[in-house]
Amino acid sequence: MATSVDPTTSEAPAWWRQAAVYQIYPRSFADANGDGLGDIPGILSRVDYLADLGIDAVWLSPFYPSALADGGYDVADYRDVDPRLGTLADFDTMVEDLHARGIKVVVDIVPNHTSDLHAWFQEALAAGRGSAARERYIFREGTGENGELPPTDWVSMFGGSAWERVEDGQWYLHSFAIEQPDLNWDHPEVRADFVKTLRFWSDRGVDGFRIDVAHMLTKDLTEPLPSRDELALIPIDGNHPLLDRDDVHEIYAEWREVFDSYDPPRTAVAEAWVASDRVPKYAAPESLGQSFNFDLLMAHFDARQFRDVVAHNLALAAESGSSSTWVLSNHDVFRHPTRYGLSLPVPEGEVPGRHGGGWLEAGADPSALDRDGGLRRAHAATLFMLGLPGSAYLYQGEELGLHEVAEIAPEQRQDPTFFRTNQEQYGRDGCRVPLPWSADGPSLGFGAAAPHLPQPEWFAASAVEVEAADEASTLSLYRAALRLRRELQGPEGLEWIETGRDDVLRFARPNGWQVVTNFGAEPFDLGADAADVVLGSVVDGAVPAESTVWIAPASLV
Ligand code: GLC
DSSP states (O other): OOOOOOTTSSSOOOGGGGOEEEEEOGGGTOOSSSSSSOOHHHHHTTHHHHHHHTOSEEEEOOOSSOOOTTTTOSOSOTTSOOTTTOOHHHHHHHHHHHHHTTOEEEEEEOOSBOOTTSHHHHHHHHHOTTOTGGGGBOEEOOBSTTSOBOSSOOBOTTSSBSEEEOTTSOEEEOSSOTTOOBBOTTOHHHHHHHHHHHHHHHHTTOOEEEETTTTSSOOOOOSSOOOHHHHHHSOOSSOOSSSSOTTHHHHHHHHHHHHHTSSSOOEEEEOOOOOGGGHHHHHSTTTTSOBOOOHHHHSOSOHHHHHHHHHHHHHHHHHHTSOOEEESOOTTSOOHHHHHHOOOOOOTTOOTTGGGOSSSOTTOOGGGOOHHHHHHHHHHHHHHHHHSSSEEEEETTGGGTOOOOOOOOGGGOOOHHHHHTTTOSOOSGGGOSOOOOSSSSTTTTSOSSOOSSOOOGGGGGGOHHHHHTOTTSHHHHHHHHHHHHHHHOOSSOOEEOOOSOTTEEEEEOTTSOEEEEEOSSSOEEOGGGGGGEEESOOBTTEEOTTEEEEEOOGGGO
16 A cells, blocks of 8 residues: 555554556446456456556446436436346455555545436425425426426526426426436435435445536425526625535445444545635545645646646645645546647636546547647646646556547547537547557457447557556657656645756655656756656656656665
8 A cells, every 4th residue: 555654653544545546437337247348257257457557546437227318427326236237245355455556446426316217306306396305306396387388497417408308397406417316405305315325335335436516416496496596696605506605515424434434444535626726625524534636637738837736735635634636637527638639728717628528529530630749738737647646547548548539439439528519519539449458459458348448559559468568658758757746645635846947847755755756858867866766767866858757765765
């Protein structure tokens, strides 16, 4: 485990504070039963791979029964495994095998909405307007002469109206896809059921939880409801009707009691897309304990932006007492080599590729992508991130240096964003294409059948088997970096070292481990320190353009 004893206390820091967590998108990881969808036995068959990679934990995106209207984030039953992905017994074996290799398991909890196939929603549809069953969701009468218009003009995160009409004429709120009705978190049964779910997985040995859209659960839907334009003018300061409300932390305080009733306490990390100064509320020990910060993911490959993001987030972590989290890629955004290889301008603050917008609009010319440059910058950014204090979240396939897949025909696309924006935005399918494990075979070793999303030809060159045999590959770099990170990891903390250049960042950890990233085009001379470089290449005593090196005194390695 990536821990070492903090000299200021006698206790070893909690495992999650500086963990390297690898995100598995189960349906696209490995397919053991040959149906084109990845599954839990597939993960089981790759436990050696995960252990060799040198990660501390895996986080599994949803594997629950689902009609896959939103890649599994439409959950039909929170306490079971999708039969296409395996059984609860398979899940238990997977946890056991991962634990045996020292890898913790984090699962995804999706509390803002259920699937429309969830028993509760089916019951609500059947029970009709005014019924107790409808109270668990957010049903309203429509507007217009006969209620034929939605209650408001709100737009869902995937485009189109946020309301859908049911047969008897009422409308329900769905912040995401039509198939994802929002739950009513004022309802005690909703609260009680999620506690039951947290206990269910904790009892099965799960070590922690990733909380999906943690900032959206509670809502103030007092009539009259504001219009979309009015909503946009309301500050998001804890009292906004829909987003990042302070009262959401009452839910997490109750969950905290559940987490702390286990030994060791279960952990949680919030997926909260909130202004960074609001992050400490989610990361506080009495709330979820840790929160993603997506600032690095939103930054350009730029020294000033990276430095600001790090300084700001370390200050926020100090405020909450949590450790910071760092993310460059996940299942919702364009892969970072692609982001860094496109020269499209991204407006400040916009999330690149978040639900499809931004960097690779449908119809964009993929030849505009500088593949090698993007990958070079991605390596530099990854090594920078892995040197930071706090935990690092990696997304499956980034260790292979995969680019976003643009070549997916409209009829093969799955992401609701693509369809609800009139095919104007690609959506997130391009980062969810099944992994290439070998250079040939019907799905490049993913499974025995054609994969659920098509793999492009260029995936073969990035297959695990190919990269494992190549010392200069991205996979070899990740393995070396993660192994060394464990060795070098010491107390949290970071001190900037002036470099005399605006485009070169250098920082030192308290134990002497240093990271130097050259964001610019000119080499950066290291002088005598070149002799202590333990990772990354040095050419003529200098850090080449767009690359990172790690420096460590001999006593650490
Ligand atoms: C989160 C998930 C995303 C999903 C959405 C709705 O943002 O990461 O994949 O579509 O929530 O559940």
